[in-house]
Amino acid sequence: MTSFFKKNKNTGTAKDNTVKNGLVYIYKDENGNLPDISRLEIKKKSKMKNYFLSGIILTGLIGAGIFFGYRILTGGNGYRGKSLDIEITAPNKISSGDSVNYKIKYRNNENYSLNNVELFVRFPDNFKFVSSEPSPANDFKTLWKLENLNKNAQAEMIITGIVIGQVGTELTFDLTMAFEPENFSSTFKETASFTQTIESTIIDLEITGPETVLPEKKVVYTVKYKNNSDKELGRTQVEAIYPETFVFQKSEPANYVPKENEGARKLNNLWRFEKLEPNFEGEIKIDGGYVSDDNEEEELTIKIGFLDEENNLSVQQEKKITTRILKTGLEAGLLVNGTDIGSPVNMGDTLNFMVNLKNAGSNDLNGVVLEFKIDPELVDWQAVSGTVGEIDKKSGVIRWTETEIAELSQFKPGTEKQLEFALKLKEYDEVDIKGRYEIKSQVKAKIQNINDIEADTEIFSNETANIINSQLSLKAEGRYFDDDNQAVGTGPLPPVVGEKTTFRIYWAIANSLNEVKNVEVTATLPEGVEFTEKFIVNAGKLMYNDNSKTMTWTVSKISSNMGYDDVNLWFDVEIAPTVSNKGRIMVLLTETELVAYDTRTGDEILQSQPAVTTNLDADPVARGKGIIVGFE
Known part of the structure; x- marks a missing residue:
């Protein structure tokens, strides 16, 4: 076995001097002096510091062992940092709604196998997974467990899905492939990403x-x-x-x-x-x-x-x-008796109308026609005055065209026009006003063209509603005989000087449209006429003041559509003519006055009836027998 280190037998050589000089260079201090090693001073180090340094050294040794072991196991061809190449291919242009195939190719760059290969894909929100080959390994369809990849081998797979998004939306796919090198237990990863843009939609x-x-x-x-x-x-x-x-x-x-x-x-x-x-x-x-x-x-x-x-x-x-x-800009307003609120009126009144017309816009209004409408049955068409055009009495429409008002042919921006006219209402007894509580009126403007553009549009003014005051009819009459020609009076007729004659006074009220309240009827008995205290009241209350000799009848309220038979009373008066009355007609009751308030309109209603005399004008039998006579 060959040693990595060899001992040199020669001593005192130039090589030894070189070593010596090197040691001097290493150990000398900044003044060039060598330390005195005959005296060695030992300092104790902390245990914690020893443990920390030992840990660092141990970690380094383990890492070095893994590195050299990995190189030995792989024949010296270790992991080079790019073991896998990942390539994604897809159509160059995609449309939203398309079904797109994404081909993923991956290649082993190493000289050894890559095992336990897995692919994880993070899809963009605009991608809907449809299928893949091979099939995914989890329910989320984001993980694939792939076959081992031999050295320098390559493989591919296909993922199909639908892209949905607005034109210009970017889709980014993030891929991560994990693997274990052959004869190695650690897991390594490679990543890749792919971005494409939705260029159109289907x-x-x-x-x-x-x-x-x-x-x-x-x-x-x-x-x-x-x-x-x-x-x-x-x-x-x-x-x-x-x-x-x-x-x-x-x-x-x-x-x-x-x-x-x-x-x-x-x-x-x-x-x-x-x-x-x-x-x-x-x-x-x-x-x-x-x-x-x-x-x-x-x-x-x-x-x-x-x-x-x-x-x-x-x-x-x-x-x-x-x-x-395109706005017309036309403004139309209507006033009745100087107001657009609609004040209460009585039948028989004259209503004064004013129409205000203004082009407040920026367009020419061509062929303008004005129409005023009112209930035709309430108007006395024989008493119309002012600026009026064509009148349709049946429909209650008054119409103005460019014939009557030249400006209506082309009503230019800023133009204003006023029309004034008056209509007289019929009297209460000339029309059946039952159910007619108010008189409505309105103006309509028809516009044929705006800036030569066909318009055929209509503009309406405010609608006025004049509430009709209720008609209270008061009856005050004296009788000697009733409607059945039965005597309700006593004594001589014509009256005789020195003798007593009694007469019956009838009061009755009829109400038409609206409920009225606080009704009060008053009259006075002249000198020589006395209240007999005989009376019957079927509505309200009758009072007599001895000092003023005033008869007062009060009714808290009277509903609409009440007749004379519903609200009435009678009382008897007595006279005993003197010589000074001979040859004359005596007054039995002064003028009868009524005051009441309309609950719908709030208006005060006043009515009156002339004095009642012994001539008894309302009694067809006793009429004309009112002159006092005397016998000597």
Whole structure:
């Protein structure tokens, strides 16, 4: 056995001097003096430091042993740091929705076998595993246990999956291969990564609609989609993102309505398809309109993509369309008796109307026609005054065109116009107002064109509503005979000087439209007329004041549609004419006055009836027998 070290027999040679000189160089101090080794001073070291140094030395010896052992076992061809080459190949261009084959080649660069080879792949989120050859070794389909790889041998495998994502999305695959070198128990790893970009999608999307629309006019958007591939596509969804001012009406086909447990808002903006056949083309029509606001342009967004198991959408295409809202800018206002609130009125009143028209926009309004409408049965059409155009008495419409108002031909931006006219209402007894609680009126402006663009749109003014006060009818009459010609009075008729004659006074109230409250009827008995304290009241309360000789009838409230037979009373009065009354007609009751309040309008209602005399104008039998007579 050959020794690694040999002893030299010669001494005192130049070689010895060289060694000696080298030792002097090593051990001399900075002043060139050698240490006195005849006296050796020993210092104790700490045990902890000894243990630490021993550990380092032991670790180094073990590592060296492994290294030299590995070289001996492998014939001197040890692990060189790149035992495996990994190569991934795939199509140069991919489209979202494609089924893609990824070929993974791996080659053993060593002169010994690599055993227990495993592959672990971290897939991108946009990749859906379909199959592989060989099959994966775990449920997550991310691990493969491969055959041992002989020295300088190579192998390959194929993973197939579907890529889903927007155009421009990058997909990165991270691969890790683990292996054990032959006759070696440690595991080594090699890594590789592969990135590619989605350059297109297999679904086409197109949206069309009008460039310009008017507020509150029907708008139709058409969404077209197509499966460009020769493969069936799975669950697909079209989603619309509407502008805030867009109002959905309907769609064809009908939109998908999310179920309660899906947690999605019901916005009428989803269309779902379980599958799309190869090369299938579909179309969705969305009907709606825009409400007027301050935006001149509105943007509708349409998305299409694939749904996963949790109904999350992977968007494939997104398209937008901008629509300009062409506003009329026309403002119309209506005043009645100087206000737009609508004050209470009585039948028989005259209503003064003012129409205010203004083009507050930036567009020319061509062919404007104004129409005013009111209930035709309430108006006395023989008493119309002011600026009026064509009147349709049957429909209650007054119409103005450019014939009456030249500016309506082309109503330019900034133009203002006022129209004033008056209408007289019929009297209460001229029309059946039952159920007619208010008089509504409004102005409508029809616009044929806006900036020479066909509009055919309508603008409405505020609607005024003038509540009609309830009609309270008061009856106050004196009788000697009732309606059946039965005497309800006593004593001589005509009345005679010095003799007593009694008469019956009837009060009655009728109410038409609205409930009234705090009703009070008053009248006074003149001198020479006395209250007999005989009376009957079927509604309310009757009181008599001796000092003022005032009769007062109060009713807390009277409902609508109450007649004379529902609210009435009677009381008797007595006279004993004196000589001074001879040849005259005596007043039995002064003017009767009524005050009440309409609960709907809040207005005060006043009514009155003339005085009642002995002439008894309301008594067909006793009428005309009221002059006092006397016999000497």
